[in-house]
Amino acid sequence: MADLESYFKELMDGKRAGWKDRLALAGLRLASLPYALALRLRALGYAAGLIPSHRLPRPVISVGNVTLGGTGKTPTVAWLASYLIGRGKRVAVLSRGYGGSAEGELRIVSDGNNLLVGPIEAGDEPCLLARKVPGLMVVTGADRYRAGLLALKELNPDVFILDDGFQHLKLKRDLNLLLLDCRRPFGNDRVLPAGYLREPKSAIGRADLVLFTRCQPESAPQLANLATPSCRSLHRLNGCAPLQGGEPLAFSALKGERCMAFAGIADPAGFFDSLEKEGVQLVTTLAFSDHICYGDAEIAAVLRLKKASRSAFMVTTEKDAVKLAPFMDQLGTVYVARLDLELLDATLLQEMLERICAA
Numbered sequence: 001m002a003d004l005e006s007y008f009k010e011l012m013d014g015k016r017a018g019w020k021d022r023l024a025l026a027g028l029r030l031a032s033l034p035y036a037l038a039l040r041l042r043a044l045g046y047a048a049g050l051i052p053s054h055r056l057p058r059p060v061i062s063v064g065n066v067t068l069g070g071t072g073k074t075p076t077v078a079w080l081a082s083y084l085i086g087r088g089k090r091v092a093v094l095s096r097g098y099g100g101s102a103e104g105e106l107r108i109v110s111d112g113n114n115l116l117v118g119p120i121e122a123g124d125e126p127c128l129l130a131r132k133v134p135g136l137m138v139v140t141g142a143d144r145y146r147a148g149l150l151a152l153k154e155l156n157p158d159v160f161i162l163d164d165g166f167q168h169l170k171l172k173r174d175l176n177l178l179l180l181d182c183r184r185p186f187g188n189d190r191v192l193p194a195g196y197l198r199e200p201k202s203a204i205g206r207a208d209l210v211l212f213t214r215c216q217p218e219s220a221p222q223l224a225n226l227a228t229p230s231c232r233s234l235h236r237l238n239g240c241a242p243l244q245g246g247e248p249l250a251f252s253a254l255k256g257e258r259c260m261a262f263a264g265i266a267d268p269a270g271f272f273d274s275l276e277k278e279g280v281q282l283v284t285t286l287a288f289s290d291h292i293c294y295g296d297a298e299i300a301a302v303l304r305l306k307k308a309s310r311s312a313f314m315v316t317t318e319k320d321a322v323k324l325a326p327f328m329d330q331l332g333t334v335y336v337a338r339l340d341l342e343l344l345d346a347t348l349l350q351e352m353l354e355r356i357c358a359a
Contacts, residue, residue, distance in 0.1 A: 005289070012188050012195055028194035036191040039199040043206070046169040054145040055172040056152070059159050059356045062173040064166025066203055067187050067196045070266030070290075071179040072213040072235055074125050074319065075341040077163050080353070081133045084159050087357050090137070092157035094147045094171075096164065097123040097140030099291030104142035106150055112137045119322045124291060125163070127322045144171045159356065166206070167198060174359075175352055178207035182215040182232065204228060209349060214270075217344055232344040237274050243321055243334040251278040254335065258283045260311035262302055264292030264320055271317055275337065284309040294320075299327045306332075 010016050011025055045051040061080060065071040077093060084091045090112070097103050100123035109115065109122045110130035119127040122140055130138045137155045141147030144162055148171070151157055162171060166178055180186075187196025204210065210230040212221045217234065241248045259280050263271050268287035276282055286305050292298060306314060313333040316324070321336040328334075343349065 012190070014188070025194065029190065032191045032194040035193070036200050039191075040202070043169065043199070043203065051169075053170050053172050056145065056148045056160060058148075058152070058157060059175070059359055060148075060162055060171065060173040061159065061175045061177065061353075061356065062162040062165035062168070062171075063177050063179065064162075064164050064168075065179045066166065066198050066201070067181070067185075068192070068198065069196065071181050072233075072341065073164055073179060074128060075235055075339055076177070076179060076211065076213070076233075077161055078129060078132050079341040079343070080161055081129070081136045083350075083353060084161075084357065085133065085135050087353075089158040089357060090156065091135075091159050091161060092137040092139055092148075092151040092155055093126070093129055093161045093163050094144040094151070094165075095123070095126045095129075095138060095140050096142055096144075097126055098164070099123040099293070100126075100140070102140070104140075106141040106147055107139065108150065108154060109138040109140055110136065111155060120293065124319050124322050128319050129163075131322060132318065144168055166203075174356060176206055176208045177349075178204060178210050178228075179213050180210055180221070182212040182219075182221045185212075185221070209352060211349070213341075215344060229348055231346065231348050234342050234344065235274075236340055236342050237278055238338045238340045240315065240335040240337045243316075243324060243331070243336050244328055248338070249335070251275075251280055254313070254315075255279050255281065257281065257312040258310055259313055259315055260284050260286070260302075260306050260309050261315045262286040262288070262305075262320070263317045264288030264290060264294075265317055266290045271337070275315060280315060283311055292320075292323075294323050294327065299330060303330065 046053055063073055063077050081091045100121050102121045107117050109117045109126045112135050115130050126138045126140055139147045139151045148160055186201055191197045207228050210228050212232045215232040215234050239248050239250050259282055261272050261275055261282050272285045284305055315335045315337055318336055
């Protein structure tokens with residue numbers, strides 16, 4: 001499966017130039033035409049009221065994207081939740097629970113005080129959010145409207161955050177936040193299955209605000225004819241902490257030691273690069289597929305590579321760390337790198353959030 005995924009990425013990125021590759025890409029481009037048309041018709045159906053959508057009696061903030069892969073939704077949701085909780089609001093995240101054994105089923109993952117469902121059942125991102133943001137309530141379900149009704153009944157939140165909700169048009173939202181990677185906003189500019197776009201670029205018109213992620217402080221995104229208001233952000237690794245628990249450390253405390261890094265996220269290469277920029281001496285890395293469910297085979301692979309590379313310790317992501325608790329005794333010293341969102345021009349987003357807080 002990983003080899004097939006790598007092949008399609010290379011194909012869509014123009015790194016495969018054989019005649020069979022060109023033929024395969026031509027077939028994918030033909031297939032993308034009816035897919036894109038179906039998505040446009042679906043969006044028009046919701047906009048015209050021909051397909052029913054529902055409104056919850058509390059404000060809903062949607063965070064999503066139009067491309068496959070990671071654009072930083074989880075750090076963004078964590079930032080929004082922390083901001084709103086800091087303003088005295090009771091906040092509930094509505095998530096599908098992607099990758100969990102109970103994916104799509106209604107579950108209260110966190111009541112704001114206790115984690116009620118673990119990552120194997122609920123998925124890694126809902127559990128990460130519940131642990132990362134004190135006081136945050138998290139509910140999963142494929143039908144986010146029903147998940148919201150469950151949250152209202154059991155948890156009484158003031159505000160909902162709809163995680164990965166840009167395409168979930170069944171639930172109306174009061175603020176529609178679209179994330180675009182500053183480096184490559186639309187991938188190869190083609191719709192699935194010939195490209196990375198989940199839907200045509202025209203969908204950007206549904207957004208109330210575009211948040212560009214992974215920006216450089218000194219540069220601005222260059223997108224022609226972008227009528228939607230926008231602001232910029234970057235993701236910054238903010239030190240680390242031992243997996244087994246303990247005081248946070250600056251990355252400078254790890255310098256001079258041989259380190260192995262491993263991750264099962266959408267962009268592991270980006271994580272490894274960020275560690276090296278922080279001065280961590282990576283002697284080897286191991287990338288798993290996104291949302292990997294760690295088992296004995298994966299842990300054995302990690303330990304084999306650690307031994308072969310003579311690494312003194314390992315570093316992984318927060319998203320991976322929530323799934324590693326059963327293996328802490330086997331893994332030895334593992335540090336968890338903290339990833340935070342930093343807004344470069346937050347005024348517009350904060351004004352929108354303040355209007356929601358005042359509602």
